[in-house]
Amino acid sequence: MKITDTSDLWWKSAVVYCLDVETFLDSDGDGIGDLQGLAQRIDYLAQLGVTCLWLMPFYPTPDRDDGYDISDFYGVDPRLGTHGDLVEVIRTARDRGMRVIVDLVVNHTSDRHPWFLAAKRSVNSPYRAYYVWRDDAPPKGQKNAVFPGQADGIWEKDEKSGQWYLHSFYEHQPDLNVANPKVRDEIAKVIGFWLQLGISGFRVDAVPFLLEAPPGAVIPDPHELLRDIRRFLQRRSSEAILLGEVNLPYAEQVEYFGGDAGDELTMQFDFVGMQAFYLSLVRRDPAPLIDALTSRPSLGAEVQWANFLRNHDELTLDKLTDSERQEVFDALAPDERQRVFGRGITRRVPPMLEGDPRRIRMAYSLLFTLPGTPVLFYGEEIGMGENVDIEGRESVRTPMQWSADRNGGFSDAAPSRLVARPPADGYAPQHVNVASQLEDRGSQLHFIRDLVSRYRISPELGWGEFEVIDQPARALLVHSLRADVGRVIALHNFSEVPVETSFRLADEPEGTTLVDLLEAARLTLGPGGAVELEVPAYGYRWLRVSRPGDGRVT
Numbered sequence: 001m002k003i004t005d006t007s008d009l010w011w012k013s014a015v016v017y018c019l020d021v022e023t024f025l026d027s028d029g030d031g032i033g034d035l036q037g038l039a040q041r042i043d044y045l046a047q048l049g050v051t052c053l054w055l056m057p058f059y060p061t062p063d064r065d066d067g068y069d070i071s072d073f074y075g076v077d078p079r080l081g082t083h084g085d086l087v088e089v090i091r092t093a094r095d096r097g098m099r100v101i102v103d104l105v106v107n108h109t110s111d112r113h114p115w116f117l118a119a120k121r122s123v124n125s126p127y128r129a130y131y132v133w134r135d136d137a138p139p140k141g142q143k144n145a146v147f148p149g150q151a152d153g154i155w156e157k158d159e160k161s162g163q164w165y166l167h168s169f170y171e172h173q174p175d176l177n178v179a180n181p182k183v184r185d186e187i188a189k190v191i192g193f194w195l196q197l198g199i200s201g202f203r204v205d206a207v208p209f210l211l212e213a214p215p216g217a218v219i220p221d222p223h224e225l226l227r228d229i230r231r232f233l234q235r236r237s238s239e240a241i242l243l244g245e246v247n248l249p250y251a252e253q254v255e256y257f258g259g260d261a262g263d264e265l266t267m268q269f270d271f272v273g274m275q276a277f278y279l280s281l282v283r284r285d286p287a288p289l290i291d292a293l294t295s296r297p298s299l300g301a302e303v304q305w306a307n308f309l310r311n312h313d314e315l316t317l318d319k320l321t322d323s324e325r326q327e328v329f330d331a332l333a334p335d336e337r338q339r340v341f342g343r344g345i346t347r348r349v350p351p352m353l354e355g356d357p358r359r360i361r362m363a364y365s366l367l368f369t370l371p372g373t374p375v376l377f378y379g380e381e382i383g384m385g386e387n388v389d390i391e392g393r394e395s396v397r398t399p400m401q402w403s404a405d406r407n408g409g410f411s412d413a414a415p416s417r418l419v420a421r422p423p424a425d426g427y428a429p430q431h432v433n434v435a436s437q438l439e440d441r442g443s444q445l446h447f448i449r450d451l452v453s454r455y456r457i458s459p460e461l462g463w464g465e466f467e468v469i470d471q472p473a474r475a476l477l478v479h480s481l482r483a484d485v486g487r488v489i490a491l492h493n494f495s496e497v498p499v500e501t502s503f504r505l506a507d508e509p510e511g512t513t514l515v516d517l518l519e520a521a522r523l524t525l526g527p528g529g530a531v532e533l534e535v536p537a538y539g540y541r542w543l544r545v546s547r548p549g550d551g552r553v554t
Helices: 035-040 042-048 083-095 114-121 181-196 207-211 223-236 250-257 271-283 287-294 322-332 357-369 392-396 434-438 444-456
Strands: 016-019 052-055 099-104 155-157 164-166 201-204 241-244 267-269 304-308 373-377 465-468 476-483 486-493 499-504 513-516 521-524 530-535 540-546
Touching: 035 042, 035 083, 042 083, 042 444, 083 099, 099 181, 099 241, 181 223, 207 223, 223 241, 223 250, 250 267, 271 287, 271 304, 271 322, 271 357, 287 465, 287 476, 357 444, 357 476, 357 486, 357 540, 434 444, 476 499, 486 530, 530 540
Parallel strands: 016 052, 016 373, 052 099, 099 201, 201 241, 241 267, 267 304, 304 373
Antiparallel strands: 155 164, 465 476, 476 486, 486 540, 499 530, 513 521, 513 540
C-alpha cells in the first residue's frame, strides 16, 4: 500500500462515531434532540477526531422501536428537522473532514408505512406482494429469536383478510418480501435518494434477515441482492460503503463480504471478537481474544472489520458458550435486571468495569489497536453510564451529557418532557459531562482524543497484517500490525499487577528503535532485536517501529 491509498479506501483508517439525533442535542427546547442541534456539535466531533458520522434512523416513525420501525424511507422525522437541516449537517460535516453514513433498515417497515396500509386494504393490492403472507395458521409455540419474551412468534394475523404476515422482529414491523423484484427496485431507489443528498454509505441493519428467503419462496442466490446493492452503490458513488450488521460466525461472515471477490459488504462488525474481548477482560487473560483474532479469515484489501466495545443494542454474548456467558454475566452484569433476552447486557462500559479508569482506558486503547476500524457509540468518549431506571436496551440510549446544568445541557425542556432521562447516580451529568472534561487534560475525553490522533497518523493500525508476538507473560497481549507504510507493536496488560516481558523483533534491521506513541519515550532494540520492558497493571503501550532512514516523522 501507499499512504495515498488511505484516501481511496477511506473506511480502513476511519474513526466511526454512532449517534442518535434525538438524544444528542435539543436546539428548540422541546425535549427531543434535532438536526439543528447536531449541526451545533459538528465542531466538537471534529475536535474529537471523528472522520465518519453514523446517524441512527432519523426517518418518520411511530417510534415503537427507537426509530427502527420506519413509515417513510425517504423522509425526515419532523420532530428532528427537515431535509434542509440534514443537508446542512452533511455539508458542515464534510467541511470538517467527516463523511456521514446512515442506517438502511429495509428488512421490514412499520405497520404504519403506506405500503403496508395499502397491502392490508385489499388482497388484490399491488403492495400485497411487498410483504410475506400465509393462509394457514402458523404452528403453535413458535418463538421469536430476536426478541424472546417481548415479541410473540414471527407471524401476526390480519383480521380483515384472515391471512398472517411475517415479522422477524416485532409484530408492528412486517417483513418486506425481498424475493419480489419490485421491492428490490424500491430498495435501490431509497439508496439512490440518500446518496444524492450527499450520504457516504449505509450501516445495513440485520443483513442475514434481509437475505433470508421468505417461506415458500425460492431465491437461487440470496447474496445476489447484496451484490446488486453494492454494484448500484458504486455506480452512484464510488466512495460509498456498506457497513453490515452480521452477527454470525466468521466462516459465514466471509460470504457477506462476497468471498474472494469482495463484492458485497464493504465492512462488517466483529461480534465474535467483541464477545471474546469481554471474556478476556473477565478472566484477565487475553487468550480468548487471541483465539478469536487468529481465527479471523483472511480478507481482501478492500474490505474491513469494524471493531467496537459497545453499540446501541444490548451487549450480546450469544457467540459464547453457556458457561462462558454466565461467567461474563456474573462479573459484568450480576443483577438480572442488567441482562436481557438471556444473551445480552444492558450496561455501558464504565459501570461494567466498576469505574476503574485503568481498565476502561486499557479497553479503549485496545479497541484502537485491534486490526480493523474503531467504532464509538456516543458518550463513550466521556465515560457515560446507563440509566439503571430504564429497562432493557433503552438504558444506554440516554441524552448526551454536555454539562452539569439541568438535563446535562442536552435540552432546556422540563425534565418530564425529555425523550429519555439521563442517569441519576454516579454517572449523572453532574459527575460526567463534556464541559468539565474539556478543562481536564487528564480526562477520559482527552484520553480518547489522544488515541484518535495517534490512530489517524498510524495507518498500519487499520491496514496492517496482524501477528501475535510470542512472549512469556500470560496476562499480556503483544501484537504487531505491519503494512508497507510501517509497523506498530501494541502491548496490553489484562491483569491487576504489573507485568515484565521480553520478546524479539529479529527481522528488524540494526539501529531500529521503538517510539512510544502515547508517551515521550524511545526504546533501542537489543542484540538480535531483543525487547525488555514492564507494563503497569492494566497498562498499555503503542510502539512504532522506527527503522534507520525510513524518513518518517515519529
